[in-house]
Amino acid sequence: MPDLADISIRQHVMAALSEDIGHGDATTEALIASDSSGRAKIIARETLTIAGVAVAKAVFVELDNEASIDAHFEDGEEIQSGECILTVSGQLRSLLTGERTALNYLQRLSGIATQSARYAKAVSGTGVLILDTRKTTPGWRLLEKYAVQCGGARNHRRGLDDMILIKDNHLAALSSECAIAEAIRRARLISPDLKIEVEAETLDQAQQATEAGADIVLLDNMTIEELRAAIKLIDGRAQTEASGGITLETIREIASTGVNYISAGALTHSARAVDISMKIES
């Protein structure tokens, strides 16, 4: 499990609180004395895979650095409806002011973890790894890629800087005859430290990429038959990744083609927020 660096969490949380609080939490300041203290429970309202416990903690600590927080589960665990995830004791004002922000983080990140766990489970036993994509919420790359791991899937490249991925638009921009081989040659020369992946929409492109020495071939939007043919043609000379239109219904059959990785944007860009709520104990 990766670290969620404290530095990054804290700045994210501070910006989120500032955005929500604005000029002040008018309701809480009017109703609750500044020296009142209390306790709150954060509770799952459906079955889910949890992610973001440290972020939720950071929300309450930012507002009350003497708050006492007990986490009853760790990121990556499956939680049943009704189970208590966190107990927070501290200033009542901080509990009330932080509630929505803490839940917004937990619901979104756990939604992604839960979705990722479903995808990972669908291919369990096949040896195929599920990967995410760069289709993340701007500003949330680190957090969402972390949630994907909490669900048992893996991360594809984290940004434009840690891998060469030659896509259709790069080839369209290059527009020369032997574009794939030439592109791989240039990339290897400039960035000898990076792996090279090439997107192939046809068997011919898959063959060009393989012969030019790509480390990974991304088989994009192919049918099951095309995938099988491509994998046979590549024959272990490069690793293979299937992508495009992946759903929970089709994923197991895709895995059966012998592909190494399956990547799905839906892990991050369309995960439904899971239901989690907070209760102040009176």
Next chain:
Amino acid sequence: MPDLADISIRQHVMAALSEDIGHGDATTEALIASDSSGRAKIIARETLTIAGVAVAKAVFVELDNEASIDAHFEDGEEIQSGECILTVSGQLRSLLTGERTALNYLQRLSGIATQSARYAKAVSGTGVLILDTRKTTPGWRLLEKYAVQCGGARNHRRGLDDMILIKDNHLAALSSECAIAEAIRRARLISPDLKIEVEAETLDQAQQATEAGADIVLLDNMTIEELRAAIKLIDGRAQTEASGGITLETIREIASTGVNYISAGALTHSARAVDISMKIES
């Protein structure tokens, strides 16, 4: 339609690009000459209500301040699959480097606008207004509330500072006998400039809130029958808002109860990203 202030957009976009680019766009820098120019089209791949055109523009302008961008639709318009939303001409490197970030913004914001338009349409003609909630993605409050408006729904409070909303957890924290009346009294004293809304889970609470002078009563998780009873009881002395478990299937019937507003977290926290792609023209 509200403004999306340029200041806010620009800082959001700069952070998003920095997050994706990291040490540099390794692929593009290796393959494309820095003085190449080209053109790209951003195209809808399903029917959708568009939101975020100015944000997508800002992405490309940030990377190439001489880029020329034509928007063929305005935020709030419905676009059919296959139609071109934006044409961008400029440095090829900037088009390729900005592609994913621009799409991530457009897909998410248009997903929310499309979802909001569905909800607004479901109650059209009833005079009921659909409202969003504070269940937004941390860091995206302004952008997501804007997208909700693009879809024809309205904004509930923008933060903790622009309205008093007394919820169950505030009452639990207060824990006195006549909590509702006392809470309203305190809030009015401290913040004479803010409207006061009170969450009621029972008819009794709705009555207390109304009699204590709440501006709006939030009828939370009530059945159709309870809603009708509450609205009859309130009898125009306060405005009414229904919330909790709102779906596209139930919303029209809820609107028929005579409630003034219906609010739904799903507008923002669980909208699916719509399908939009970019093509470099070779």
Next chain:
Amino acid sequence: MPDLADISIRQHVMAALSEDIGHGDATTEALIASDSSGRAKIIARETLTIAGVAVAKAVFVELDNEASIDAHFEDGEEIQSGECILTVSGQLRSLLTGERTALNYLQRLSGIATQSARYAKAVSGTGVLILDTRKTTPGWRLLEKYAVQCGGARNHRRGLDDMILIKDNHLAALSSECAIAEAIRRARLISPDLKIEVEAETLDQAQQATEAGADIVLLDNMTIEELRAAIKLIDGRAQTEASGGITLETIREIASTGVNYISAGALTHSARAVDISMKIES
């Protein structure tokens, strides 16, 4: 009493110290050994209502996170000349480097609190509330509105976002015949969650605003007679606020007209800094 959120204070204080220290406190670094420690007393030099104790503390803590600070008064208390407000023990260098910044905060905020207390006292017993305005020092909105409360006055809207306030310039910009009624209608539609206040410079405008359903009518620059007439005309259908040319001399008479609120920019924009000094104990 509201909270001064620690986050906001700390960033404000860090910027202030950075502005004053620049490349370094040349005098203190030259004269005082880095391991010397000592004690300082911060003392009132006139009668004042204190505000900003937490900010002054934050200045010294930022420079020496092991400093020990005793506050002998709480924000909102009246202090006599010669009384000691704070005792600070810690590194001598930090005491000397922080002195001016801590005093600049305390003198300005307590100046506002003292001024606000004078205004609040002038109407005591009448039930009228004194309000501040948005005429605050840019960058100090939160701090100055807090100081106003320390003096016993209340806050008018905190920004452009937490209330609708339709002023003469809005009406000039609209320039239609029935501008006030139309403006209220539009505002209510777009922002159902916000209270609506309308500035009236004449009895006719006050009547239009009242009949169109304004929550509050701002009676601007009216004579005592005009105020009485307006309040009679409004007759409890809206709340009323008097503004414009308010002074300590006239305020009690204005309060006697039956107006609900009196607002004065002078609370924040022209409060004199009170006299507070610091003494190192040798």
Next chain:
Amino acid sequence: MPDLADISIRQHVMAALSEDIGHGDATTEALIASDSSGRAKIIARETLTIAGVAVAKAVFVELDNEASIDAHFEDGEEIQSGECILTVSGQLRSLLTGERTALNYLQRLSGIATQSARYAKAVSGTGVLILDTRKTTPGWRLLEKYAVQCGGARNHRRGLDDMILIKDNHLAALSSECAIAEAIRRARLISPDLKIEVEAETLDQAQQATEAGADIVLLDNMTIEELRAAIKLIDGRAQTEASGGITLETIREIASTGVNYISAGALTHSARAVDISMKIES
């Protein structure tokens, strides 16, 4: 006249607008179409010395980078009541949203310039220079020191880093017998590039400072007689500055003692905001 560096102004203004606008200018967005344009005049409501024209401009440009702004006066000029300072043409929304922030800057900075001009005029012809102090509003050092110059007074040190100023608290912290001479010796050794000023509360201290080679002696809280005696004693071996309890009533007599500089915190910490307003032209 110094420059107000564009960088600094712009960041200051962006923070100020963000503070005021928060989630959005609710009134203006509700009432005014986003494509409406108009014109506004900013007008003096009393006689004043203007400062901050560039800052006010920056407010409107930040909100509407195509706004057209004509300044009819330059910083430092005296303006009569009723005269128009600036004419701004552009989006109506930007004019209305920026009004208060622009005025807050202009009123405060011109208040300081007007106060400074009064002090400078009071000693005109004597050759004495009026200096400000570090008693500025935290976050406003640069702006307020600029306004002081607009009024015809001069700046004392800008921060803790551009001059050695040995004050009573430094001497209390040093607590050795020949503290002044020793302090000057240490300071000169560490910072050979900085001038050295010493605060003297007695003639004896003034003598010690002079003999130890101080560049300037700060004569603090002395009577006219003490000032004359000190200046006679120093006899041109160091420059002299009078400080403490300076008022417009006493300043001319103090100047007559032959002191080189008179410094007054009141220039910045207690200047009353001058009256300036904005009118939209319908």
Next chain:
Amino acid sequence: MPDLADISIRQHVMAALSEDIGHGDATTEALIASDSSGRAKIIARETLTIAGVAVAKAVFVELDNEASIDAHFEDGEEIQSGECILTVSGQLRSLLTGERTALNYLQRLSGIATQSARYAKAVSGTGVLILDTRKTTPGWRLLEKYAVQCGGARNHRRGLDDMILIKDNHLAALSSECAIAEAIRRARLISPDLKIEVEAETLDQAQQATEAGADIVLLDNMTIEELRAAIKLIDGRAQTEASGGITLETIREIASTGVNYISAGALTHSARAVDISMKIES
């Protein structure tokens, strides 16, 4: 040649100017009228490979956005002593205030490019690539890696995130018997998208790394004989990189061993600033 993204440059330059200017450029403000304009030439005072032209431009544009700047050379070109690199026309104040910051950037970056060019030239014709390291000045990673490319050398990994590099300290921390093979296995599982390099200090470690499937073996601090033996043993199964104690004297012989890459921290951490000056034309 990579792009130096405008965003990154601008923020770097703004911070640098702020650091140097502090409260203001006292000399220039005192001597030069704010409306004076002039021209300056930036001239090489020794033979050098230039890098940082865009950064120097950004310095002057930041201070005067109407400055006109002609660059007579592009980054990566060799320039002889006495040749003019840039001509800048604009406000005299901006030329004087920006001089030192612009030169500090140009001298440092060109120093690195010149050093890199010497190393690259020393192995020209051998097919061996010179790589930099992460031994860069904190805050300058992007700029210094760019300057290395301007000199004709290549970049090793840009940060801790774009490659797996298993070093002696990682192995010491793992402390198991078959540490290298196990470490490679774990890394490949977690980060399938990254290349894996292993540092080997002995032939045995080189063999373990090769057999466990490392993409690159880093031969650290080996003699020429050890290098030859290691390369023979690896026999093309992995790429090879020599590092440790590389100097201009030894580098050609090291290149002759058949290694693929030679990396040297001295490219960035110990390059001497080259001599460049600016002259105002009177």
Next chain:
Amino acid sequence: MPDLADISIRQHVMAALSEDIGHGDATTEALIASDSSGRAKIIARETLTIAGVAVAKAVFVELDNEASIDAHFEDGEEIQSGECILTVSGQLRSLLTGERTALNYLQRLSGIATQSARYAKAVSGTGVLILDTRKTTPGWRLLEKYAVQCGGARNHRRGLDDMILIKDNHLAALSSECAIAEAIRRARLISPDLKIEVEAETLDQAQQATEAGADIVLLDNMTIEELRAAIKLIDGRAQTEASGGITLETIREIASTGVNYISAGALTHSARAVDISMKIES
């Protein structure tokens, strides 16, 4: 010894870590369990004068705020090859992730301190002080000037704001006949609080500067004979500083001329990083 303000260090270190870590430390996260702890020693690999111990500490504390760090030397001490500078105990992940950044700071700052110590030693006993210049790495002004002091040299002005320094380019820009006297007159009027230094390239200029009352005359690029003549001519009426082409070989002879200060850009812009490494103890 000056303070390195904690605020400044912390922000510098956070930016440096963020730059190096990017999306995450891929190697360490893959290999090391998040709950492993260990110990590391930071060791000198050559004789050096240490600077930056507090910065290195801050790196590890930022990553692991419970790390325990023992510093065996203080900044300014000379350390022999093989001696241990710091021992750090804490999370193994933090030790590995922080290693390079901590060393980059220590190696650069100690390189400058070591170089400065060499220059200071070369003139020991002469009473001449060695000064640095503004030729520092942008973003590192404070840190590098601190390192210079650690080596026993002194700081010349810290920025453009704490001293008047009239250079050849200012005089070229002024272009009047009696430029030096006029420039000094203007500067003294505007900034009475700052010392005035004038750059002289000829004896005639030195004479003009002296007679016009400069506090310091900067004798630029003069031969030993010219220096002696200038110092004789100035005859104690101003202090003197030699600059331009200073090397360790020539510096003692220059000091013998009776000049007060010698300044050298090489202290900061061309110091070689010293060799320091870190070892994890297995």
